[in-house]
Amino acid sequence: MEVPIKVTVNGVLYEREVEPRLLLVNFLRDVLDLTGTHVGCDTSSCGACTVLLNGKAVKSCTIFAAQVDGAEITTIEGLARNGELHPLQEGFWQEHGLQCGFCTPGMIMAAYQLLDENPNPSEAEIRHALEGNYCRCTGYHNIVKSVQYAAKKLNA
């Protein structure tokens, strides 16, 4: 039995019928073809699938699509404005907060919530906010710098 949902993703309203067991991450990737949200594990441990659900960073592998009826979701594809990278995206590029880049979308979405709530985070606060996101390559050093770059730019 399929469940009807209405959900706004990156500003676009989608009305779809979904299987109750469909995970949000599969809805985004396989139904809407928004594949910037990655899958790194199946235990909510790695954070590669992090998206914003009504402004809060959540791991989309741990939520059913049916649960987000009426919600607003932002994925990595929704951060750039008019072709301009968001300061966080720019920071991860310029400060080289990425190597293979597979963890990057999730890192950026987790960092987005941090800067939303705390525009001037300390280094320790940045590290704390990102502890639910793994980078195996592993670029934490530059990831922290990338978030600092964005904080500086957003506050300028």
Place this chain on the structure above:
Amino acid sequence: MSSWKPLDKMTILSHYYPRIEGPEKVSGIARYTYDLQLPGMLYGGILTSNVAAGKIVKVDTTRAKQVPGVRVVLTDIHPTGTIRFAGEEIAAVAATTPQALEEALRNISVEIEKNAFVVSTEDAMKPTAPRVFADRENVRKPRVREEGDVEDAFRKADVVVEAEFRTATQVHACLEVHGSVVHWEGDELIIYDSTQAVHGVRKDVASFLDISPRKVRTVCVHMGGGFGSKLRGGRYTAIAAKLAKAANAPVKLMLTRRQDFESVGNRPDSIQKIKIGATKDGRLIAMDAVSYGSGGISGGARVRLPHVYKIPNWRYVHHDVYTNAGPARPFRAPGSPQAAFSMDQLMDMVAEKLNMDPLELRLKNDPNPTRQKEWRLGAQKIGWQNRNRKPGSDAGPVKRGIGMAASVWMTGGRDTKAMLRIYPDGHVEVRCGTQDIGTGTRTYVASVTAEELGIPLKKVIPLIGDSDYPYSGASGGSTTAPSVAPAIKNTADKAREALTELISDKLGVDADEIQWKNNSIRVQNKTLSWEEACAFIEDEPIEVHGKWTEGLSSAGVAGVQFAQVAVDTETGQIQVERVVAVHDCGLILNRLTTESQINGGIIQGISYALLEERWMDPTTGTMVNANFQNYKIVGSRETPEIEVILYDEAERGVIGIGEPPTIPTAGAIANAVYNAIGVRLFTLPMTPDRVLEALSQQRS
């Protein structure tokens, strides 16, 4: 022999510049294998064995086939039917959705005639242990290497130290699991693969399927980490190809996280018993080492002893041990972090016995002139003079210490080819069948071209990650940069010659009257910009082919690392506070990505030192922690302050740096822990329980 231009003439190479595909990666536009969606694509998956040893008797797929959305179920995918580890492939399914796939896999019932198994290296070494292979003993024939007269040297030694070290099995745990998207075009197979070797996958998968490599093409545009585990073609790719053929539709088959942990590689464990002899003035003269280790059903557990120090008389006997566990695959500097963990600790033990500064002992016994300078530089940066003179002497429960260890890696460049086209609008396209595993290969394919032609980076379109492009080897062994960069330079040089020739033809002047300045061309008292020069090209782009040449790369790098730790003697927690890393990699192609590689190697080394350990359940024979919940890797909070010092030796040409920085980290941390608490840890990972255990033994 060709050579690079002098450093002071370089405008891109050896500088800091961001990677060119950065915008795609930070926008979520970059498509990894996992992200590909082909029209009509099915989701493929594999049912793997949860039994460690046995014979497949019956596979019943009746219920699986009834699941709505299931298109194909295959049961003939195991080559022999004999299971030797939990994680071997038994059946495969292709279905229209991931949900239907999962349901179908759950509904396959398998009957296996179980055999006795053994999953721990020590258990497998016992004479009564079940045999992993019926026709072979678990402990394989020892491999012996020997130099000098070991017994005589030990008789002459003034001090002898001896210890047994253990290191755990480490799993690659790439964030993107292994997997492929495949489709058939007639009898030709196209594979999109998360791989470190597009050409290698073509060869291996063609061989698995018994078809000509001519009929196989492999593509890998972006991939989510490999670290050695993705150097070869996978059986899963061949299984995906069979599913796709049977379904007559493209198939995406990504392993599950559990399967990725169990079956596609690991760094084997080690048990190392090592004895070192030295003279009283601090010369190492003898080493006698025996090691055991298990790469599961494969070999590959040898430790790279005797590490970096000069020991005139040594013997090393290694035994690979079979266990019923997934096979090893090369993992970032195979055998080397294990060697730094044991040998650099033994160095400190010898120094203590001789009442000598560990730095001085290293300077006396390290034959490498680069590392001689690196030791001094690193010691100065970390503040070696301020260390605990007496280990464990800090007041209070949290104690600090400093330690050091060495790195060496010996590979260089090898055969790589490239093709370059210059278009009339001045754009340059470079094709090379290498791949970017996250290190920045794509970026230096462009930057070497831009540097040699004197044009902006954005004029160059690097095309890599396709087995239809000119040959380049696997991205492994730190060979990629010294293989690819020279080939690209050689190709760009040929392109410039070809353009010069074209202009000389068009203008009717001798080629030697055409002079290349930095970013312009001087001819007949006129200056042509790059665009004006390229405008001479008409319909047919200039096309040249080049290859790896001597003189632009070298083999062999040296490195040292110093770690400062804080050990909480009440909780057993080790916090790495600071790492100073001094590494040489010849000519630096990009300082930003090079420093990032070194950071990454160190952080992975910390993870190996403090957290990572595969746990096999002796009663079920399965991996207990085949997920990121229980297999711990470091996160942002465990990452220390890192100071990377690139020891420039540009005159040596390009040398790889992927592996060397992960080698010394665990050894340096172990020595720092000893310096902090006055108790030595001989087992990796150095978890809080092991720290507390060591402290309690010291007290009793």
